[in-house]
Amino acid sequence: MDFNEENSADVVVASLSTMREEDARLKEILTSAIRHMHAFVRETRLTTAEWEAGIEFLTAVGQTCTDTRQEFILFSDSMGVSMLVETINGAEGEIREWDDLSPTASTVMGPFHMTVSPERQLGDLINDTGRGEPLVVEGSVTDLEGNPLAGARVDTWQSDGEGFYDVQVDYLPPGTGRGVFTTDEGGYFWYRSVMPRHYPMPVDGPGGALVVREGRDIYRPAHLHFIAEADGYQSLTTHAFVSDCPYIERDVVFAVKRSLIRDFVTIDDPEEAARFGVASPFRHVRFDIVLAPSETTVESGYQGVQT
Structure with a gap:
């Protein structure tokens, strides 16, 4: 032919x-x-020249990737492709007649989950650099009926109070702003950190440079990242977004979902601060996570809590 x-x-x-x-x-x-x-x-x-420019761009994206930087993910995020994949594959809407809750909405992983989060104990401080307001994060992991999932793993990572991740700057020791927590018998987890800040996507590489050329906002609203996992349940990648962030309506990677926006409340109470082991005033957020059963669990019929 x-x-x-x-x-x-x-x-x-x-x-x-x-x-x-x-x-x-x-x-x-x-x-x-x-x-x-x-x-x-x-x-x-x-045109041939345009094809060559596209090849050069993709080559530059690949050459920018390192062990701690994934430029292809950043490019995918900024084009909305990552969010589309998450939306197609997320568990939202997979509700059956016996379910009481909706699964927590999924969002993109982002380009900064490129290093292993250290194992932490409940209540640990994951950022002790002093750059940012003290923050207490509490939450739970449950199934669709609200039953607690003991032993669930919650991997979290975030920027510091100046908008940087540990893989971006030398002043943050590796593992800062990261932690893997295991829920207690009540499905509960909590930890201490600092308030994350909005930040620009890196524009020193081809992915970010393209967004600049497009004339778009380059900022991500302030947020916390989470990956929640439990045996018998679908793994969830999600965010908790800071409600009063000025960029909440114009996320460069299109990842904000209304159900994930939270008030990070200021608490000026020395007794409460002492209870959590932080200075007063501090910020507080509650982020509860609901997991959907895995496909195997769904196929075999509802079996109640699985941990």
């Missing part, structure tokens, strides 16, 4: 006919990607 503008995608897709049966899903994805890419080139009448 001669290769021409009209049949180009068909010719390339036909070459996939020899793929193994066990690669059926890969073949499906490649087929769709090929057809979309060829349609894009035809629709935009892409």
Whole structure:
């Protein structure tokens, strides 16, 4: 078959006919990607110079990646692709007749979960640099009926009070602003930190530079990251967003969901501060997490609490 503008995608897709049966899903994805890419080139009448610029851009994105920086994720985030994948694969809406609660909404992981969070004990201080207002975070992990999930793992990470993660600046020791907590018998977790701050996405690489060229806001609203996991339940990646942050309506990665916005309340009470082991005044937030059953649990029928 001669290769021409009209049949180009068909010719390339036909070459996939020899793929193994066990690669059926890969073949499906490649087929769709090929057809979309060829349609894009035809629709935009892409020039050779523009194609070369695109190749150079993707090459630069890859060259910017390091062990602690994922420029491809940042690029995907800023294009809204990461959020679309999370939305498609999230557990929101998977409610059955016996459920009382909705699963906590999912959001993007972001480019800064590139290092292992240290194991922490409940109540630990995850940022002791003094850069930021004292913050107490409390929460719980439950199933869809509100039953506590003891032994659930809650991985959290955040920026400091100046908007930086430990992998970005030398003044933050590795592991600062990060921690993995295990819920107690009541599904409860808590820890101490500092208030996160809004921050610009890095623009010293090609992903951020493209957003600048687009003339868009480059900021992320202040937030806490969480990954919650429990045996028999779907893993959840989510955020808690600070309600009074000026960028709450214009997140550069489109990750804000109304159900994830929280009031980080100022508490000026020396007795309460002493109870939590922080200075007064301090900020406080409650973030409860609801997990949906895993597909295996759903297929076998509802079995009550699984930990």
